[in-house]
Amino acid sequence: MNDKIYRVILFIAALIVPIVCGGVIYALVTDAYDAFEYFGFFKFLSSSEWNYSEGAEQYGALPFITGTLMTTLLALIFCIPFSLPVALFVGEYFKGKRVAAILSTVVDLLAGIPSIIYGLWGFYTLRPLIMALNISPQGSGILTASLVLAIMIIPYASSLSAEFIKMVPNDLKEGAYSLGATRAEVVQKVVFPVAGAGIFSSYVLAIGRALGETMTVTMLIGNTNNIPDSITSTGNSMASIIANQFGEADGLRLSSLIAIGLILFLITAGINMVGKIMIKRARIV
Amino acid sequence: MIKKRLAKDKIIFWSICILAILTAVPLLAILGEVFFRGYDQLTWSFFTEPTPTAYKAMKAIEAGEPIPGGIANGIIGTILMLGMAAVVAIPMGILCGAFLAENSKNRFAQTVSYLTDLLQGTPSVIIGIITYVWVVVPMKGYSAIAGSVALCIMMMPLIIRSTEETLKILPASLKEAGLALGGNRARVMMKVQLPAAFGGIFTGVLLAISRVIGETAPLMFTALGCSLIRWSIDKPMSAVPLLIWEFFNDPNLQDLIWGASLFLLLFVLVLNITAKYIAKKWNQ
Amino acid sequence: MESITPILEFKKTCVSYTKQTMAVKYVSAAIEKNTITAIMGPSGCGKSTLLRAVNLMHNLYSNIRVEGEILLNSENILSMEPMDVRRKVGMVFQRPTPFPTMSIYDNVLAGFALNGIKLSKAEKDATVERCLKSVALWDEVKDVLNKKGTFLSGGQQQRLCIARALAMKPDVLLMDEPTSALDPIATKHIEELLLELQKEVTILIVTHNMGQAMRISSKSMFMYLGELVEYGDTATMFSNPIDERTMAYLTGKMG
Numbered sequence: 001m002n003d004k005i006y007r008v009i010l011f012i013a014a015l016i017v018p019i020v021c022g023g024v025i026y027a028l029v030t031d032a033y034d035a036f037e038y039f040g041f042f043k044f045l046s047s048s049e050w051n052y053s054e055g056a057e058q059y060g061a062l063p064f065i066t067g068t069l070m071t072t073l074l075a076l077i078f079c080i081p082f083s084l085p086v087a088l089f090v091g092e093y094f095k096g097k098r099v100a101a102i103l104s105t106v107v108d109l110l111a112g113i114p115s116i117i118y119g120l121w122g123f124y125t126l127r128p129l130i131m132a133l134n135i136s137p138q139g140s141g142i143l144t145a146s147l148v149l150a151i152m153i154i155p156y157a158s159s160l161s162a163e164f165i166k167m168v169p170n171d172l173k174e175g176a177y178s179l180g181a182t183r184a185e186v187v188q189k190v191v192f193p194v195a196g197a198g199i200f201s202s203y204v205l206a207i208g209r210a211l212g213e214t215m216t217v218t219m220l221i222g223n224t225n226n227i228p229d230s231i232t233s234t235g236n237s238m239a240s241i242i243a244n245q246f247g248e249a250d251g252l253r254l255s256s257l258i259a260i261g262l263i264l265f266l267i268t269a270g271i272n273m274v275g276k277i278m279i280k281r282a283r284i285v
Numbered sequence: 286m287i288k289k290r291l292a293k294d295k296i297i298f299w300s301i302c303i304l305a306i307l308t309a310v311p312l313l314a315i316l317g318e319v320f321f322r323g324y325d326q327l328t329w330s331f332f333t334e335p336t337p338t339a340y341k342a343m344k345a346i347e348a349g350e351p352i353p354g355g356i357a358n359g360i361i362g363t364i365l366m367l368g369m370a371a372v373v374a375i376p377m378g379i380l381c382g383a384f385l386a387e388n389s390k391n392r393f394a395q396t397v398s399y400l401t402d403l404l405q406g407t408p409s410v411i412i413g414i415i416t417y418v419w420v421v422v423p424m425k426g427y428s429a430i431a432g433s434v435a436l437c438i439m440m441m442p443l444i445i446r447s448t449e450e451t452l453k454i455l456p457a458s459l460k461e462a463g464l465a466l467g468g469n470r471a472r473v474m475m476k477v478q479l480p481a482a483f484g485g486i487f488t489g490v491l492l493a494i495s496r497v498i499g500e501t502a503p504l505m506f507t508a509l510g511c512s513l514i515r516w517s518i519d520k521p522m523s524a525v526p527l528l529i530w531e532f533f534n535d536p537n538l539q540d541l542i543w544g545a546s547l548f549l550l551l552f553v554l555v556l557n558i559t560a561k562y563i564a565k566k567w568n569q
Numbered sequence: 570m571e572s573i574t575p576i577l578e579f580k581k582t583c584v585s586y587t588k589q590t591m592a593v594k595y596v597s598a599a600i601e602k603n604t605i606t607a608i609m610g611p612s613g614c615g616k617s618t619l620l621r622a623v624n625l626m627h628n629l630y631s632n633i634r635v636e637g638e639i640l641l642n643s644e645n646i647l648s649m650e651p652m653d654v655r656r657k658v659g660m661v662f663q664r665p666t667p668f669p670t671m672s673i674y675d676n677v678l679a680g681f682a683l684n685g686i687k688l689s690k691a692e693k694d695a696t697v698e699r700c701l702k703s704v705a706l707w708d709e710v711k712d713v714l715n716k717k718g719t720f721l722s723g724g725q726q727q728r729l730c731i732a733r734a735l736a737m738k739p740d741v742l743l744m745d746e747p748t749s750a751l752d753p754i755a756t757k758h759i760e761e762l763l764l765e766l767q768k769e770v771t772i773l774i775v776t777h778n779m780g781q782a783m784r785i786s787s788k789s790m791f792m793y794l795g796e797l798v799e800y801g802d803t804a805t806m807f808s809n810p811i812d813e814r815t816m817a818y819l820t821g822k823m824g
Contacts, residue, residue: 002469002471003469003470003471005471006469006470006471006474007470009380010380010381010383010384010387011384013377013380013381013383013384014380014381014384014385014393014394014397016377016381016441017381017397017400017401017404017441017442017445018396018397018400020404020438020441021400021403021404023415023419024404024407024411024412024415027414027415027418027419028411028414028415031418081304082304082305082307082308083308085300085301085302085304085305085308086304086305086308088301088305089301089302089305090305093298093301093302103305103306103308103309105561106308106309106312107308107309108557108561109312109554109557109558110308110311110312112495112496112553112554112556112557113312113315113499113550113553114498114499114500114501114526114549114550114553115499115501116499116501116526116529116530116533116546117315117319117499117529117546117549117550118315119533120319120529120533120542120546121314121315121318121319123533124318125314125318151311154308158308182290182291182293182294183294183297183298184293184294184297184298185290185294187297208406211408212406212407212408212409212410212411213408214408214409214410214501214502215501215502215530219533239408239410239502242410242414243410243502243505246413246414246417246505246506247505247506247509257414258414258418261410261411261414264408264410264411265407265408265411268406268407268408269403269406269407272402272403272406273402273403276399276402390631456666458662458663458664458666459666459668459669460629461626461629461660461662461666462660462662462666462668462730463668463679463683464626464629464651464655465624465626465655465659465660465662465734466655466656466659466679466680466683466684466733466734466737467652467653467654467655467656467680467683467684467737468652468679468680468682468683468684469652469683472682472683472684472685473683476668476679476682476683477668477670477679477683480668480670480671481668481669481670483670
């Protein structure tokens with residue numbers, strides 16, 4: 001096999017990626033087109049109606065966009081108090097030690113658990129707990145979904161943050177120690193400022209994960225199609241409405257669901273792109 | 286003053302330790318719950334018999350007997366669909382990864398690299414939608430083929446990335462030494478670079494499999510599910526995560542949830558730990 | 570008496586990384602068959618760059634340009650197929666590069682595998698034995714031929730790499746500081762080996778170590794800032810350098 005054939009084969013193999021991506025966008029756009037055309041693009045985004053009774057069909061994405069943003073934001077808030085300590089534990093306080101390796105393995109395994117099993121656990125363990133604590137009568141809802149989602153994104157946020165924390169040069173830290181700083185002060189004044197951009201970007205990527213998470217949210221969010229009015233109320237995320245209704249939908253409803261898929265795709269693609277660019281920048285610094 | 290600072294330092298240290306270790310609790314809680322609720326369901330027939338119909342299950346419940354049947358249809362479906370996906374995704378992923386590693390400065394390769402990230406970050410439910418549009422609609426029906434296409438699309442970016450990254454960290458001298466002996470690029474890749482990168486690529490493949498084996502959403506609109514043991518790939522087919530979803534939704538079949546989950550969880554964890562172990566060995 | 574045609578000849582050879590900077594500037598020199606030529610000079614003088622040009626290693630990187638001519642047996646290698654050139658010109662790198670997934674046996678035969686040349690079992694055995702004997706490694710490894718090449722010590726690995734290059738029966742062997750990663754004893758073994766090998770092959774060796782150049786080479790080149798400053802008999806150059814930059818380098822007043 002000569003060099004030319006080899007190059008051509010590799011090139012063809014590489015072409016598959018743009019083809020698939022182009023296909024994803026093409027399929028989403030063409031099949032979402034009906035819904036956008038019928039309701040109008042901005043109307044579709046801003047309408048909170050989701051009615052599929054025949055003759056009175058009316059679809060809007062707002063409840064699900066709200067649901068997705070609420071669950072994601074809450075998950076992020078719940079995740080930080082745990083993922084940041086994990087990152088500091090692994091990347092700074094016990095850097096290179098056995099305990100750090102064990103903890104990071106354990107946290108990585110969290111990322112390996114299939115989302116449907118998280119959903120089961122949330123449904124059979126967390127939901128009764130939330131009912132027992134009288135937080136919400138039905139147990140499922142935005143809050144329940146966010147709590148489980150938070151656990152799911154801890155590994156994504158913490159492992160990348162830990163990488164950046166590990167990269168903080170020793171001489172900077174030694175400089176601060178030599179001036180009499182305590183370890184906590186070194187973390188606060190040296191580690192965070194230096195690794196900050198990287199840590200931030202790892203949370204951006206964790207958000208990207210949370211946005212599209214499907215099964216867990218579907219099993220825990222309560223599946224109602226209105227805009228959630230508090231964190232304990234039920235709702236639907238963009239991914240969960242698709243998971244719930246795609247199988248039975250056709251016509252305009254199917255197109256509307258695909259339109260929601262397109263919006264979700266664009267949001268996650270945007271967030272992931274921002275995260276990747278930030279990581280590249282943070283690596284250079 | 287100094288005392289106060291040292292006290293603060295201690296408090297921060299201990300809160301970090303406690304919070305970090307608390308993070309391990311969910312893993313243990315989930316493992317524990319799935320294990321204790323599921324282990325007594327893992328009998329021989331659980332692996333050899335297909336899912337019972339809702340009627341049969343109801344009868345058994347009324348009679349106070351354990352639900353008959355198991356998840357054999359799901360296991361076979363998972364193996365079949367994953368196998369078909371892997372047969373395409375592994376060679377394509379490795380070739381594409383090799384392309385990216387060989388041409389890292391080329392504009393087209395940078396675009397491909399960016400698009401690989403895009404694909405990897407795409408929510409699985411969207412992969413389900415587009416496979417439905419591409420495969421299920423033209424074929425006029427749900428099928429195992431559609432399911433494996435969805436899994437293949439999800440596996441590929443992971444394999445591309447691990448191949449690319451492993452090839453890139455190989456010392457450049459290895460490739461140069463191969464070429465210096467007069468080998469062409471293809472032979473140097475096949476005989477020197479890929480064998481040297483085998484550990485990293487294999488780890489990537491295992492992780493890719495463990496990532497997609499538990500995927501439910503993309504299979505819901507593609508393979509659909511089926512309660513029979515089936516080998517025809519143009520018909521709907523079940524998979525273990527799809528069965529868990531079915532059991533979750535069917536009040537009569539709830540007793541099968543935990544056995545199926547335990548099986549899936551053990552499988553995924555073993556794959557993950559093996560992958561980590563190989564990666565560690567290979568790095569030495 | 571007929572004049573000897575040089576086996577390798579540089580004719581106004583230039584290597585440039587970008588348009589502005591030239592790493593090697595108009596080098597012209599003729600290398601005689603079965604000699605050892607040492608290329609010396611301070612870091613960054615272009616000596617490795619010149620050496621790598623002979624094996625067309627620069628073809629791998631699109632931003633590097635090689636101009637002028639490099640004649641191997643009177644044929645310009647810059648217009649030849651890289652793979653043919655590399656088969657005739659062996660190369661040994663600074664750090665030993667045994668292929669990590671191959672056994673010692675397979676490492677020696679790697680050149681054949683990489684060129685798609687099939688050998689019979691007997692030919693293979695004979696080649697492995699001949700090459701390992703010629704690098705004085707046979708006695709040490711003949712019982713562990715199936716172990717990975719990376720199990721050997723650094724000096725042994727480097728000899729394995731030389732054996733691997735010799736297996737292709739090259740006309741010229743390029744060595745880029747082959748002993749810089751080795752301890753003094755391993756270095757001494759390699760140097761003795763090279764003196765033996767010059768009967769079979771013409772050697773071009775880049776070295777940082779003046780003692781090494783003096784011990785093994787018959788001809789020496791001194792390069793500075795990409796230029797070939799001086800080229801001649803090693804003994805003459807060391808005792809009586811012509812250019813003052815060579816003098817400064819040899820007396821330790823420069824890099």
